[in-house]
Amino acid sequence: MENTLGLLALSPPGWGGTLLAGLWASMQIAVGAFGLGLIIGLGGAYGKIYGGPVLRDCLGVYTTVVRALPELILILLLYFGLTDIVNQIMLGLGYDRVQISGVVAGVLVLGVVQGAYATEVLRGAILAVPPGQIEAARAMGMPAAKIARRITIPTMLGLALPGLSNLWLIATKDTALLAIVGFSELTLATRQAAGTTKAFFTFFLAAGAIYLAISMLSTWGFARLERWARRGDPPRMTGGT
């Protein structure tokens, strides 16, 4: 037991510090990717609902392809593809090659993946906003951005939050996939610690406990957020007939 705690100690003979550094990297990527996904998703949802036929079909291709391919393959394709494209552009403009940092690449790649799922979640929520509300706002001469800010987004938030909560949980767990492209987040840090010390169970269980704590905290947080977002809703009809 003492031995186990020694392995998890924060200072260098123990590996706790390495795990925490990995956790910090994981969280940065998860938050960044979730945020980027929300922005892409909001744009995508509006495009799918109000856009022209060409835009709608393009977004349809994006969401279908991203959701049908394994994340691992998307990460590899986007990781190499995005770096290549950025470098081609930089070379074309007469600059030197740039090295994209692991965090930025991770955020971009997972953000594009999250964006596809967020598009579908937000589209469903926006469609559930009573059309009369939006028509009324239009009739009052409200500009589109203001309608979105004042009416559509606050009304749909309560409906979108359960789906967004799932997406956030997926984002935290998908950061583990970046271990495969060699980015030192929590899972890879754990594997390094476990491989060096041969205490596989200790470290994998510790990392599992950390992920579990994050997911339970987030579930609780999102439930509170949902209660807040629904505070103005009329009491729902619940229960069967």
Place this chain on the structure above:
Amino acid sequence: MQPHRLVMLAIAAALVVWVIVAGNWEWLPKYLPMIVQGVWRTIWLLVLSVAIGFTLAVPLGLAQASGPWFLAVPARVFCTVIRGTPLLLQVWLLYYGLGSLFPSIPWIRESELWPILRQAWPYALLALSLSYAGYEGEVMRGAFRSVPRGQLEAARAMGMPRFTIFRRISLPLALQGVLPTLGGETILQLKATPLVATITVLEVYAVASRVRQDTLITYEPLFLVAAIYLALAGIIALGFRWLESRRPRKSA
């Protein structure tokens, strides 16, 4: 068909042709047998893990929906733990953890199962099955909860034994409602299979990684596996659509 869709189809076809013509596919004939074997292994892993996982998910869901607390609480904890941690971590925990524990136990090493336990695929299959069971246990919980009460009461009133009620009433009704979700979850499971490549199971993604390491070609093997996964996902979607079309329609 609308004209812009034709243009988009033409662009897509042109992209595919361009990838085929401009790409470097010289490695393909040499690695084709390995790729076919990899696809086969992916399918086996998927089918077996879905079958085992679903078999576990039914009791997990039933325990949570209507079981006594000493069954419901462990089932709930199991589902929460599986759904709250990354699959990659579970795969590595089982493979490296159990894989390092077993050799130190003499009777396991002497048992007849040892040649199997020394390989990677049992751990991959176990991890994938447990993961599917965890997610589906949650789905089945909802499904068993939504079985109308009157049906169960009627069956009980007819004096049906409990297991017959489960087999004839609860399970079919729960399955009907849950088929579309299961289709989506099975595609998610397909997308999870490449993770076992990290513990040296040579499924189709691992073959592609191998090609990339051997030939230093970045994109073409990835495009090929992407196409293979798209095709497999399409087949699963069609299969579930066929299953759904077979279920009896409600006559209102």
